[in-house]
Amino acid sequence: SQQGEEDPQALSIQEGENATMNCSYKTSINNLQWYRQNSGRGLVHLILIRSNEREKHSGRLRVTLDTSKKSSSLLITASRAADTASYFCATDVNSGYALNFGKGTSLLVTP
Amino acid sequence: DTGVSQDPRHKITKRGQNVTFRCDPISEHNRLYWYRQTLGQGPEFLTYFQNEAQLEKSRLLSDRFSAERPKGSFSTLEIQRTEQGDSAMYLCASSQTGWETQYFGPGTRLLVL
Numbered sequence: 001s002q003q004g005e006e007d008p009q010a011l012s013i014q015e016g017e018n019a020t021m022n023c024s025y026k027t028s029i030n031n032l033q034w035y036r037q038n039s040g041r042g043l044v045h046l047i048l049i050r051s052n053e054r055e056k057h058s059g060r061l062r063v064t065l066d067t068s069k070k071s072s073s074l075l076i077t078a079s080r081a082a083d084t085a086s087y088f089c090a091t092d093v094n095s096g097y098a099l100n101f102g103k104g105t106s107l108l109v110t111p
Numbered sequence: 112d113t114g115v116s117q118d119p120r121h122k123i124t125k126r127g128q129n130v131t132f133r134c135d136p137i138s139e140h141n142r143l144y145w146y147r148q149t150l151g152q153g154p155e156f157l158t159y160f161q162n163e164a165q166l167e168k169s170r171l172l173s174d175r176f177s178a179e180r181p182k183g184s185f186s187t188l189e190i191q192r193t194e195q196g197d198s199a200m201y202l203c204a205s206s207q208t209g210w211e212t213q214y215f216g217p218g219t220r221l222l223v224l
Contacts (some may be wrong), residue, residue, distance in 0.1 A: 101146075
């Protein structure tokens with residue numbers, strides 16, 4: 001079974017708007033990672049946040065982690081049509097071994 | 112291109128046939144992972160190698176599945192006696208010891224008729 005669960009399952013916004021996706025998980029983690037997948041392709045790593053971190057930024061991405069609530073959020077600011085993709089959170093329980101992925105959030109950014 | 116590569120990209124086979132997929136990781140990476148992804152789902156872990164040693168296998172990896180990494184470089188995933196339920200995208204990823212980020216290949220999409 002999958003550890004993480006993203007919310008919402010689907011999100012549709014216009015270019016320039018911000019997109020927020022949430023991830024909840026069940027067990028203690030070493031780190032949490034966010035990946036992007038364009039239609040039918042492999043996954044691209046976006047950002048990693050460790051269990052002792054609360055917030056991290058990378059370009060237009062902002063990730064937060066609340067280990068007490070076992071949840072994380074991914075914010076994409078000033079979205080572009082090229083951000084259209086599925087976004088997955090993945091939890092790393094054993095540090096560098098299997099990643100446990102959620103079902104993903106499908107983001108559609110329209111011009 | 113120094114990314115993870117997978118071959119073939121697409122495979123159509125008939126139920127009962129055997130199939131084999133290949134993954135070439137990023138050259139300096141000593142860890143290699145296989146995942147399976149079905150439509151509308153996130154990837155699910157299948158197995159993991161550190162160098163040539165297979166260190167972890169998921170319960171999803173039935174007896175019909177076998178993976179090898181004989182020289183600690185490329186890896187193969189074989190499915191024997193394929194079933195329609197095996198239809199999925201098979202993803203390979205690699206990483207370096209001490210680095211948690213996994214780098215994924217483009218995947219092999221399998222369709223079992």
